[in-house]
Every structure is written in structure tokens, then in C-alpha cells.
Amino acid sequence: MSQQRDDGFQQPNDRDFLAIDDLTLRFEEARETLQALRCGEVDGVVVRNGPHDHVFTLKPVDDFYRVLILLIEEMNEAALILGRDRIIHYTNRCFAELVYKQPSDVIGTPLERFLSLADQSRIGEMFQQANEGPVRSELVLRSADGEESICLISIKRLTVSGMTENYVASLTDVTALRRTQAALQIAHDDLEKQVQQRTQALAETNAALKAEIMQRRQLEEILQKKAKELSRQNHQKDVFLATLAHELRNPLAAISNMLQIMSVTRFDPDAIKEAHSGAERQLAHLVRLVDDLLDISRITRGKVELKKSPVTLQAVIESAIETSRHYIEAAEHQLVQHVPTEPIHLDADLTRLAQALSNVLINAAKYTKPGGRIELEVRREVSEALLEIKDNGIGIAQDDLPYLFDMFSQSSDHDSLKYSNYHGLGIGLSLTKALVELHHGTIQAFSGGRDQGSTFTIRLPLRSEYQADQKEANNTATGCEPNRETTQLRILIADDNGDVLESLASLLRVAGYNVSTVKGGGAAVEEAFRFCPHIAILDIGMPDMDGYAVAERFRQMPELKEIPIIALTGWSQEQDRERSRVAGFDHHLVKPVQWPVLERLLETIINAP
Incomplete structure (x- = not known):
């Protein structure tokens, strides 16, 4: 550069100064000289005028320029000067650091080399738009090691004389900002999702609560109806029990009266006949009541066939x-x-x-x-x-x-x-x-x-x-007569109820059968060996040995295993009939049995082949 002289002028250096010997330079030469000064190609101009040299420099401008360059170098935004072909003519420190390069390695390099593939295809259009006015956009820089930075870029065409083919670009690294924004967006979306989920959960909870409230109201109504129904059924039960007692007492009282009449009028056949008829009617009424109860029981249990x-x-x-x-x-x-x-x-x-x-x-x-x-x-x-x-x-x-x-x-x-x-x-x-x-x-x-x-x-x-x-019609039309005299038929009766035992024996004897009676199961087994019955009529609920055990003993004895055994009992359920069949009974009759029913059964047994 130049050196300072004692008279205040700087000593020119032949390399840095352009000497002008003739002040009559052509205008074009003067313009080029000024342009060289302005562009920094020379530091000053020495004009020789006799013994004195006049030195003209742009030192104040040069100082301002140096300060400006210093500011550009130290700022946190990247600055570039590029040509029309987007070749980088100048870069500050910030841009070089963004792309992990030295400034000297950046200058002379096309800007596209530092852009992502997507931005390489549109950077040319952005420079074209800069010819019409400043352009602002966002692009991605790629460093030497492949790291990407998101930058805001501003491109403007220079209007300085002599530099109209150049462009100045500034880039601001917003990578951290964008990442923060992305994180905030993710957090926002997550929060929004949580809010939606919580809102939905609250809505579902509210709906569930409403449904539960409605269900509880319905359940309460059902319980109230059920309580009312149970109360009604309980009342019906009380009425039923009272009615049952009434319905049982009436025929029993009538039968009791008839028996007393028969007792005190033993020698009045008409009175006895009338009392007997009344007792039969009341007995039929009792049997009907019991049959209805049993039928209802069978039907409710699905046992009716x-x-x-x-x-x-x-x-x-x-x-x-x-x-x-x-x-x-x-x-x-x-x-x-x-x-x-x-x-x-x-x-x-x-x-x-x-x-x-x-x-x-x-x-x-x-x-x-x-x-x-x-x-x-x-x-x-x-x-x-x-x-x-x-x-x-x-x-x-x-x-x-x-x-x-x-x-x-x-x-x-x-x-x-x-x-x-x-x-x-x-x-x-x-x-x-x-x-x-x-x-x-x-x-x-x-x-x-x-x-x-x-x-x-x-x-x-x-x-x-x-x-x-x-077949049924033929069977109905065909009469059956015993093939043996009833007086030859021996019937064994076992029952622990003496009245039932003797009354049934009397009916059978009147009908001409030979009858033997015992009051227990063990006695029935012993009497069977002695009496050798053709038919046995056994009660089930006997204290010492029940009818099931007696029937099983009969079936185990060669002398008795073939005789027909009739169960005459108060047990009338289907399982009772099945149990008697398994034990060895051939028939199951329920007390009180009507004489015509027993008589027909005996005739059937007699006529069996």
C-alpha cells in the first residue's frame, strides 16, 4: 500500500498507485481510473505537477469499507455475492461454517452444490424472480458431511454500477427454530390428541353414566314390579294354603260323618248305602285335588308324557x-x-x-x-x-x-x-x-x-x-276272561298301615282271592316262602325293610323271581316309578287305588301268557 509522507500525503507505491502524467487524459481513461479506485484495484492516484506530486486516495471510503466487511464477517447470518450463473464471488464466515468449508473453498463454487436435490431444481427460478425484485424463500443447505440446515434465503439483484450482473444473498439458519416448531407441533398434536381422547373418554364416561342411570332406573322398575309380583304370589300362596286346608277339611269331615253314620246305623241298609255313596263322592273329590296337584308338579318339571x-x-x-x-x-x-x-x-x-x-x-x-x-x-x-x-x-x-x-x-x-x-x-x-x-x-x-x-x-x-x-280298536273290542279260577290265586299283601292292609284284603277276599297279609318287609319275605303267592302287592315305605328291598330279594330267589309284583304306594313321581321298575316291580299303583283299576290289573296278570 502507500506510505505516509511528512507533508501529509502518503508515499505512493508503484504497485498500488496509478501515475497520471498528463491531465489531458481522455474521458474514457478518467472513467476507468475512477472505476479502478472505486473497485479497489488501486489504493490511490498520483498526479505529478512539477516538483510536487498530488496523491489522491479513497482512504475514508476504504476505512468504511473495511468496517463494513468486518461487520459482515462477524454477523450470525450468511452473506453471499453471486454472479448470474450463481457462482459464489464472496462469502462470509457464517456461510462457510454452515457448509463446513473454508471461505476460499466456497468462492468460485456454484450455490447448487450446497443445496438439497429438491432446492437445486428451483434455485434458478428464484434468481430469475430476483431480477424483478427481492425474493424470499426457504431452502435446505447440505454441508460437506451431509448434515442439512434449514435456512431462510433472501436474494436481491445488485444495482451498483458495474455490478448489475451480480446478486447478493443472505441466509438465516432456522434449523433450531424449525425443529423447535416441529417439536411444538408434535407436542401440540399430542396434546390435541390427548384432549380429544380425554374428551372422548369423558363423553364415553358420560354416556356410560347415562346408560347406567337408565339401566338402574329400569332395574329399579323391574325390582318394583318383581316386588309387587312376589307380594302378589306370596298372597296367592297364603290363599292357596288356606284354601287347601279348607278343601281337605270339607271332604274329610264329610267322610268322618259318613263313617259315623255307618257305625250307628249298622242295621239300616239304606242309610249305610247312602253314607257309602257320600263317602265315595268325597273320596273322589280328595283324589281329584291330589291328582291336580301332582299333575301341576309333573308339568312344571316337564315329566308329563x-x-x-x-x-x-x-x-x-x-x-x-x-x-x-x-x-x-x-x-x-x-x-x-x-x-x-x-x-x-x-x-x-x-x-x-x-x-x-x-x-x-x-x-x-x-x-x-x-x-x-x-x-x-x-x-x-x-x-x-x-x-x-x-x-x-x-x-x-x-x-x-x-x-x-x-x-x-x-x-x-x-x-x-x-x-x-x-x-x-x-x-x-x-x-x-x-x-x-x-x-x-x-x-x-x-x-x-x-x-x-x-x-x-x-x-x-x-x-x-x-x-x-x-290294533287299538281290536283290543278294545275283544273281551278277556280269566283262564284260571280266582279262588286258586294266592295274593300276598305287605303294608305297615293296618287299615289299608285289612280293607284291601277284605276287597280281594270278597272278589274270591286267597289272601295273606303281613305288616313289614321282612315278614313279607318269610311269608312268601310259606305262602308261595301267585301275585305280591307291596307297600314301598315300610320301616324294617322297604318295598324296594323286598322286590330285589324276590328277584334273587328262584322260587319267587317270576311272580308279578305290584307296588301300591303313596309315592307317585316319575322317579318313584322308575325306581320301583329297577327294583323289580312289574306295576306301580298310587294310593288310594280304585277297585276297578286294581281288578282290571289283576285280570290282565291272570290272562298273561
Whole structure:
């Protein structure tokens, strides 16, 4: 550079100064000289004028320029000066550090070399736009070791004379900012997701709470209804027990009276006959009560097996009317039938279906004032037989209709009971409904209310094609006579109840059988060896040795294993019958047995091959 002289001028250096000997330089030469000064190609101009040299320098500008360069070098933003071809002519320290290069290695290098592939394809367009005005964008720098930095870039075309083909660019490293923003965005998204999840969880919790509240309300309503129903059933139970006691005491009292009459009028045949007849009626009533209870028990446990066969509805009706005739005639009711003469064929258990229909007829007779009217109408529809039983009785309260077919259901109208002497246990209609449904039918009850009468409607499926059971008909038509004299038949009876034992023995002796009686199971085994019976009738519940054990002993003895054994017991459940069969019994009868039933069974055994 130049050296300072004593007169204040700097001593020119031949390498740095341009000497002008002639002040008459052409204008073009002067312009080039000034341009050289401005561009820093020379530090000053020496003008020789006689013995004195005049030195002109741009020192103040040079100092300002140096300060400016220092600021650019020290700032935290990258600065570049580039040509039109995006070759870097100048870089500050910051840019060199971003790309992990020395400034000297950066100068002369295209900017694209330091950009990501995506930004390399668009940097040219950005410089084109800079010709119209400043351009601001964001791009990714790639360092020498492949590390990427996100930068904001600002490109502007220089307007300084002589440098209009150059561009200045500044880059701000926003990598940390973008990462922070990305982390914040992730945190925001995560928080938003958590808020959504929490909101959804709260919504689900609220929905669950609402559902639980609704469920609890419904459960509360169900419990209230259940409590009401249990209260009603408990009341029905109390009524049933009271009614059962009443229904048992009445016939027992009548039988007791009849026995006393027979005792005090031993020599009055007519009185004895009448008392005997009354006792039989009351006994039949007791048997019916017990049978109904047992039937309900069997049905509720699914132990009832229908013995279906081709029958006519007319036969069912005839049997039902015969069963209920006593109740209808006792109340002096008029029974009107509208039954077609053409047979209506069913596939049914005649006994059980007649039992169901007779229950409805008896119910109509019970709850109709004396001298009432009962109508039985039968119609054949497409695939069903329709039976309607109407009466002009006291009717059914609307509150009672929903529970009419429930077990032990009784009318809530206490006045209704005064019209009937046969209150019943409240199981007749329940049994009827069960029997009808076992036949795949339906039963409904209708009433307009008190004193409006009642109508019961029964629907039963028709038999598609009637086929007479010829074998059953032949068996029914064929009479059976014993092939042996009954006086030759020996019957052994074992029962720990003396009255039952002696009364049954008396009946058999009157019928001509040779009878031997014992009061225990052990005695039965001993007597069997001595008496050699043709038939044994054994009670089950004997104290020393029950009937099962006696039957098993008989089957183990060669002398007794072939004799028919009849169980005569109060145990009537299906499992009781099965147990007696396994023990060796051939037949199972339930006390009290009707004499015709026992008589037919004995005849069947006698006539067996």
C-alpha cells in the first residue's frame, strides 16, 4: 500500500498507485481510473505537477469499507455475492461454517452444490424472480458431511454500477427454530390428541353414566314390579294354603260323618248305602285335588308324557261333560251345545285333553249364579278346531285377567266365592293352559268385567289325516276272561298301615282271592316262602325293610323271581316309578287305588301268557 509522507500525503507505491502524467487524459481513461479506485484495484492516484506530486486516495471510503466487511464477517447470518450463473464471488464466515468449508473453498463454487436435490431444481427460478425484485424463500443447505440446515434465503439483484450482473444473498439458519416448531407441533398434536381422547373418554364416561342411570332406573322398575309380583304370589300362596286346608277339611269331615253314620246305623241298609255313596263322592273329590296337584308338579318339571292317538273332538267333549256334569247339575245350570255332527279329528291324549276342557266347564259352573247358562260352541277352521265356552256368570275383573292362568290364582272379587260350593285350589286353569299347550294349542279368556260373564277360547291343531288305530280298536273290542279260577290265586299283601292292609284284603277276599297279609318287609319275605303267592302287592315305605328291598330279594330267589309284583304306594313321581321298575316291580299303583283299576290289573296278570 502507500506510505505516509511528512507533508501529509502518503508515499505512493508503484504497485498500488496509478501515475497520471498528463491531465489531458481522455474521458474514457478518467472513467476507468475512477472505476479502478472505486473497485479497489488501486489504493490511490498520483498526479505529478512539477516538483510536487498530488496523491489522491479513497482512504475514508476504504476505512468504511473495511468496517463494513468486518461487520459482515462477524454477523450470525450468511452473506453471499453471486454472479448470474450463481457462482459464489464472496462469502462470509457464517456461510462457510454452515457448509463446513473454508471461505476460499466456497468462492468460485456454484450455490447448487450446497443445496438439497429438491432446492437445486428451483434455485434458478428464484434468481430469475430476483431480477424483478427481492425474493424470499426457504431452502435446505447440505454441508460437506451431509448434515442439512434449514435456512431462510433472501436474494436481491445488485444495482451498483458495474455490478448489475451480480446478486447478493443472505441466509438465516432456522434449523433450531424449525425443529423447535416441529417439536411444538408434535407436542401440540399430542396434546390435541390427548384432549380429544380425554374428551372422548369423558363423553364415553358420560354416556356410560347415562346408560347406567337408565339401566338402574329400569332395574329399579323391574325390582318394583318383581316386588309387587312376589307380594302378589306370596298372597296367592297364603290363599292357596288356606284354601287347601279348607278343601281337605270339607271332604274329610264329610267322610268322618259318613263313617259315623255307618257305625250307628249298622242295621239300616239304606242309610249305610247312602253314607257309602257320600263317602265315595268325597273320596273322589280328595283324589281329584291330589291328582291336580301332582299333575301341576309333573308339568312344571316337564315329566308329563302325552299318550297321543287319533281321537275326535266330539269324544273329548263327551268325556269332559261327563266329568263336569255333577258340578253343572248341582248348580242347576243349562248347558247348551253347538257341536257339529261331522267328526273333527285330532291327534291328542283324550284323557288329558278332556281333563283340560272339563276344568273350564267346572270353572264356568263354579262362577255362575245358580240357574245360569253355559254354552259350548265348536267350529272347524282352516287348520284348527275352535272351542268357545261362554257363561253368564259373574265375569272376571280386568285386574285378574293377566294372572288368570297363573298357578294358585284366585279371584280378587270375594263376592264371587259365595256363588260356589267348590272353591278349588286355584290350579285348574293353570293346569288347563299347560295341557292345551302340550297339545300345541292356545287358550284365552275374555270378560267385560263384573256380571258380564266370561268366554274361554281354545284352539287346537287338526289332525291332517285321520288313521284309525285298528290294533287299538281290536283290543278294545275283544273281551278277556280269566283262564284260571280266582279262588286258586294266592295274593300276598305287605303294608305297615293296618287299615289299608285289612280293607284291601277284605276287597280281594270278597272278589274270591286267597289272601295273606303281613305288616313289614321282612315278614313279607318269610311269608312268601310259606305262602308261595301267585301275585305280591307291596307297600314301598315300610320301616324294617322297604318295598324296594323286598322286590330285589324276590328277584334273587328262584322260587319267587317270576311272580308279578305290584307296588301300591303313596309315592307317585316319575322317579318313584322308575325306581320301583329297577327294583323289580312289574306295576306301580298310587294310593288310594280304585277297585276297578286294581281288578282290571289283576285280570290282565291272570290272562298273561
